[in-house]
Amino acid sequence: MKAEILTIGDEVLRGEIVDSNKALLAQRLLSLDIECHYQSSIRDDRQDMEEAFSRAVERSDVLLVSGGLGPTRDDITTEVMSETFGRPLFLDEGSLEAIRAFFQNVGREMSDTNRKQAFFPEGADILTNPVGTAPGFALEQSGCLIFCLPGVPRELSLMMDEQVLPRLGAVLGGTRVRARILRTFGIGESSLENELSDLARQGGAEIAFRTTFPDNLLRIIARGRSTDEADAQITELAGVVRERLGDLVYAEEDESMAATVVRLFSEQSARIAVAESCTGGLIAQNLTSVPGASGCFVGGVVAYANSAKESLLGVPESMLAEFGAVSEPVARTMAESVRQRFGADVGVATTGISGPDGGTADKPVGLVHLAMSWGPGPASTSAGLHSDHFVFPLDRLRHRVLTAQVALDWMRRWALGLELVGPSLLRKLGGSSAPPFPGAPKA
16 A cells, blocks of 8 residues: 655744654554655645645555644644545534543633534544544545544554554554564664674564664564564564674663663662763763663762862872873773762763864874773672773764763673673774773772
8 A cells, every 4th residue: 555644734844843743654554564655744725735635645545644633723634625525524513522521621711713623524534532632534535545633743643553553454454564673882884784684584574774873773674464473573583683783782662771771770779970071961961861760870970170070079180180181090080989979889980072172193082081980789799990992083962972872881781791892883992991000099
């Protein structure tokens, strides 16, 4: 079947909002093995909408329309659909009562303008909206199945799953498509594809690659006569991929590296503290964006200036003078100090040159020193101190993002008892986990 997606709204065309609905709808269609052939965005304009509806019905088997079902004057999807296909509007009393009940439940009085949301083209099958005031509707026109849905992503997603997919599934029968995301970090996309080239297709399952910096995602897709059959194929191929890639795979689906760290540390009742210079609090931000982070994240220090490193973390002035702020001795001292001062199990520190200026021949732009200090605890039997340095030739934003991700990956690896290594997607220059330098804090 050929599917088409239309998103409606002046705000979409003007770039005032990011149109995520196209991707959401296309992904849901793929679960039924329906390929999306056309995607368009159009203004809240009667002529544009009429032309788009007519063209879609001529060339597509399924049309999904998002937006224009609200109560305001520019919400005209239902009216234009009615006019385009000569289907008079009718008032559905059940929908009107549901809209009234929605407002009563939230303690508000329904406006007269909301009444228009209870009108539908003749022959339409009404799609209930359990979380909003705008019902959707479905109808068949010239052999094309049309589904009109609200533009609010939360409402759209729920109605797509509960209203649209079951109807399409009943019409289609046959193949079911399932997908699973494996998240990897530390290996470049081309190296990843080369590593898995012989697994690109295995039976009814296949692997697709996608980069979302600094991660690379593997999307395993499988088709089967049932969801159970497709899921079984995915599980089998995912197992082979995990065995091949080992600890480069850190999570599945939407679990970020920070969420993985919070989960692992919380399970072990281990605590984290961070000392950040070049990352400017980004590691702490990533951790605290995860619900439940309070179970493992104690706190952090953004010590940007040398004076802050001295006063807040006890970095000796003599050390800064001899080695400079961006150096292994300073990073190791920061990590050890923040762990001890916060009473954490693990302390991580970053100091580097994110650019675009500030580099020298010895310390180029992109240089970063990372250090991790840990005491005897849940994931280790003895204290330790590890450091490494890298040169990431990236712009300022991506340099900070990648540095923070490496630091989080070290936390993950520590919690799992794995070797603390850097990413191979951008090769490090040098690096060390050598014994402490003279005068370093005792681990």
